[in-house]
Amino acid sequence: MINTQEPVENFQQLYDDIKKYVLLQTEYVKVEFVEKLAILLSTLLIVSLIIILVIIALFYLFFSIAYAVEPLVGSLSLSFAIISVIYFGLIALLMVFRKKLIINPMVRFLSNLFLSKNQ
Template sequence: MFANDKSIDNLESLFKEVRKYLELQGQYIKLDLVEKLTILLSTLILILIIIILSMMALFYFSFMLVYALAPLVGSLIGGYAIIGGVVLLMAILIYRMRKQWIFQPMVHFLARLFLDEPTSKE
């Protein structure tokens, strides 16, 4: 009878430990997800800020180049046409190279972020 009571106590403590382990594992998964989503969101915000600032710089530099080219071309319209053509060629180049320049780096970043095993920091 005494041995059976000890077995029941051992089973109860085992179930308590398993439940505690599962709760801790759930908390760890939540913390890991929050960390990875924070990294992803901060990276997206940084990229968005860089894109906005780059577009503003491109806008002002294109006007600067138009006014610099106007005396060489002979008219302001010619300068706008040349700069418009250059910007259009850049857009076509980016569109044609979007897989190598945009999609593949994004896939590699997301795969590294979400699929790599966490390394021990000990």
């Protein structure tokens, strides 16, 4: 006589295993997402802090350059104007090379972070 109970138990076990697998995969995706989000946010925080500190340092550096150039050009306002031209030049260079300096490294970082399999 053929036991009809066995296939039903096998299907129930298969269903339970698939359900457990799906739940484990969901948890794995959540953990991986949180890990990558933490890396992304910490990198953004570090880069933001570095940018702020560089801006402050450049501010004081250009102030000191303006006061150092003042005896050469004869006017403090003219030396500050020269420093302003230097600032605009740096902004123009940043705009011209924004893809090479900002966009490409950011895309490379994000693609390595989210698309690479580091298992």
